[in-house]
Amino acid sequence: MPLYPVVKELVHRSNPSDVLPVGWRPLAEDRYLISVAWPQGHPFYARVNGDHAANLIGETIRQCGLLLAHAAYDVPLGHHFVMWDMAYTREPARPATALGTHRVEVEVACSDLRLRGRRLGAMNCDMTLRADGRTVARGGGRFDIVSPAVYRRLRGAQIAAATQPVQPDPVPPAAVGRTRVMDVLLAPAPEPAPSADAPFGRWLLRADFGHPTLFDHRNDHFPGMLLVEAAFQAANATVAPALHHHTSAKVAFLGYVEYGHPCWIETRLRPTGTPQLTAIEVTGRQNGRPVFSALLEGTSAQG
Structure with missing residues (x-):
């Protein structure tokens, strides 16, 4: 057929x-x-x-x-x-x-x-x-x-207010497994206050709004697949200078990630029970609440 x-x-x-x-x-x-x-x-x-x-x-x-x-x-x-x-x-x-x-x-x-x-x-x-x-x-x-x-009923106010703000400067591309500055979705962020569950790594979500693939049409929020790519980059930054080659991914989208409000990207290492396996939990937080999460399991190797 x-x-x-x-x-x-x-x-x-x-x-x-x-x-x-x-x-x-x-x-x-x-x-x-x-x-x-x-x-x-x-x-x-x-x-x-x-x-x-x-x-x-x-x-x-x-x-x-x-x-x-x-x-x-x-x-x-x-x-x-x-x-x-x-x-x-x-x-x-x-x-x-x-x-x-x-x-x-x-x-x-x-x-x-x-x-x-x-x-x-x-x-x-x-x-x-x-x-x-x-x-x-x-x-x-x-x-x-x-x-x-x-x-329109769900997102009316956000659609009207969806301006794309000036973005912070990115981390170096090599730190997240990329070669082009325009592909980098993480910016440096201040370290959080110490706590029992302090993240291993912490960054700000950022983007090049002229990116031809990530922003090929108008959006009133950060696209979901951009958040997935940000999670991959955060995993790479967590094990840098190695790269994280994940063999499984579980991603949950918990809310819209809005323009104009900082979104913090945090990583934590989670136990796997297998010495060769690395599990990295990535969480995006905006306005004090989680907006997406990812669990990436795989291996780390030099790039």
Whole structure:
């Protein structure tokens, strides 16, 4: 059966080079196959030591969920998606040549479909990612869908006040596993007061609002996938000068991260019971409350 084509609007991207799915087809009721092309030489989705970019898996999960909501379940373009959580496990790092092709097949099972009136209002997506016949990751996420009118009621004051403020200077790119200043999402922050649960590391969230991938369309808050990338960078900064190659990620989005208010990014090391395994808990706090969290388990190695 041929694949249905994918246009950039279905995955909420403006730049065609940032679109990962290239085709999709149904397999059975609420089950789908999506063909994804992981980019080569992309300035943001860059490999580290031959490992496929950590943020590609999360972005693949996000785009595949958006694609199916629109193409398979008839959610109109212009509706807003609120992701509550995302989790996945992936293979340890391996040389780039081991992947062979950059084409990834994603098998998706959709469940817990909830309607608001006649429209899809929420669903879970569980995904298996395969390349060259080998499973490279398993994971998924849960999201709600709201109409433009409902979103305006939820976010009206914030939409009107969503100006992008001047950002603090970033930490050096190498400290977070990056090479370009524009990709760095952390700024230095003062050390917190000593306490029994003091964080291992602490930074301020910052961003380049002209970034062509992270801000390819207007937002009234920091995008969720930017927060995921900030968590990866905080994990790298925690083990610097080594890099943290995570093999599992569990992310929870607890609220909107607003412009104009400082968001503190904190990391804590958590026990794993395995000497070779490092677990780093990342928490984002804004206005005195947690707004997102991530638990990244993996290994640390020199970059």
